[in-house]
Amino acid sequence: MILYKLGQWAFKKLIVKKILTGEGIISDVIPLFKKSLVLSSPSAWNLFQNLYDIKPNKILLNAPLQLPEIHSLAKTIDHDSIIGIGGGRVMDCSKALAAVSKKKCYLIPSILSTTAWLNPAASLKDGNRVTHAKGKVTSIFLDTELLAQSPQHLNLGGMADILCGYNALGDWIAAHLQEGERLPKNAKETVLSFCERIRKELPDNIPIIPSNVPFYINAFKEALGLCWGFLSGRPVEGSEHFIYYALEETYDQPMNHGAIIALNTLVCLYLRGEDSLINPNKLKKLYKTLKIPFSLKEQGIPEELYRNTLLNMYTFSSERGLPYSLWNQENLNENTLSEILRWIES
Ligand SMILES: [Zn+2]
The missing domain is CATH 3.40.50.1970 (Rossmann fold)
Incomplete structure (x- = not known):
């Protein structure tokens, strides 16, 4: 404390x-x-x-x-x-x-x-x-x-960059259980209740007009405050960001960070199954309400490239020495991947 x-x-x-x-x-x-x-x-x-x-x-x-x-x-x-x-x-x-x-x-x-x-x-x-x-x-x-x-979908994508905490927290808990990484006592409930509050308050703060802007500013300040408080980037960075880093090396077009983090978060949460800290359908519904263009089609990312990036995540994260995450545990196979991508586009 x-x-x-x-x-x-x-x-x-x-x-x-x-x-x-x-x-x-x-x-x-x-x-x-x-x-x-x-x-x-x-x-x-x-x-x-x-x-x-x-x-x-x-x-x-x-x-x-x-x-x-x-x-x-x-x-x-x-x-x-x-x-x-x-x-x-x-x-x-x-x-x-x-x-x-x-x-x-x-x-x-x-x-x-x-x-x-x-x-x-x-x-x-x-x-x-x-x-x-x-x-x-x-x-x-x-x-x-x-x-x-500014374009609404970019500002709202920023909220996905914060709500990725649902997944990043899952990585942190797994790193603690599997590798003994430091996880402060109150970290789980603090990060989770922060994500829950932002998720619930978000729909009341659209469209983004000047009087709503402080909500977005404060959400960022609080998220970064959690990182500083826990002396860790874990609350806002996990396996969903690692996919982004891998994509940055293979995809040479400009990417909408927030929208791709939204997509990656959904992929990771679905993959976690029962261990997911939120029902991925709930988050997907919110991202649709917010009109965050998270699907591969909307992003213009070729499906083949995204599939190969995901199938290579185990190798990528060990080669780059990334912190322990979902990618150290999950052996993603073609069938599971197809199921996830069908769910994303549905
Ligand atoms: Zn980010």
Whole structure:
């Protein structure tokens, strides 16, 4: 309990303190645009410009995700700071670029589709491998107007990135039972009741309008607070994320993180059968209500590629040295896989 409180305290002091939110919050950042390099994406920058008429000194609309590219970009920066406006990719690139170039970093998330804006580490790529690099964050500006304007299915996909806790917790419990991994006493009920509350309150918070945005912000803050409290990424990362990491190496198209995490979570929960901490049908129904495009068809991912990725998960997770998960236990066969995929599409 003392460790939990200490972790939560550190989270507030190191991260939550940097979050600035409220109406008109962007006016505080405007003077910084003159001296900053702005990183964004065409869609995020478009949304931002619809709300604010700002001319940045220099803007890059194709934030790199490759670590070597970020290192060479860092050498060319002669600005005082970096401003990142966008989703997960832009957040990760901005944080890493700021850390490498030792500049200040201001984040303006345009969508809450992943935990990237709240996570001090940057998830990047080195070749086709996913790597977690050091990041730096000075302040995080959360503009409710901007966030409410973003595509709903991306923001709601972010909720799947939190509700994956139902499955990730299953991995944690199994790791504790099989390998003696540390599982604090109250972790199971705390994570589970958090997921239950978010799942039940979600339908009352759609569509996403500015007054609903704080619900989404708080859900992310609480989820990351659990990780800091338990000194573990286990509450938000498990076998469902491991499939995503494997896909990142085999599928070269842009992926909607939240929607694929939704799909992977459903696959893993179905595979757990009676051990699942929630009836997978309940979660599937919610994702349909929220219109999260979780099916392979909606994602445009070839079924063959997804099947092969899943069949290879045991090898992938041992080769990459991933933490103990469902993939250390389940020997997935073709028939079970077909049954799961039929259920997903039904
Ligand atoms: Zn995620």
